[in-house]
Amino acid sequence: MYQAIAAAEGIDLTNYLSMVQQIEMTSKGSASVRNFRDQEFARMGFSDVYFIKE
Numbered sequence: 001m002y003q004a005i006a007a008a009e010g011i012d013l014t015n016y017l018s019m020v021q022q023i024e025m026t027s028k029g030s031a032s033v034r035n036f037r038d039q040e041f042a043r044m045g046f047s048d049v050y051f052i053k054e
Contacts, residue, residue, distance in 0.1 A: 001051060002041060016040055 006013050019040075023033050041049065 002037060005046060011044060
């Protein structure tokens with residue numbers, strides 16, 4: 001979902017995705033990746049991300 005948002009806004013996620021891979025390799029749980037993702041997208045200006053199923 002986050003990749004689709006970035007693609008729609010024209011944001012390059014190359015550095016973000018490499019950092020996510022590093023966190024996945026070093027962390028023991030998915031909470032670290034989730035926290036990093038939320039913080040990075042908030043830093044990019046996306047504060048409220050919702051999935052709306054129609």
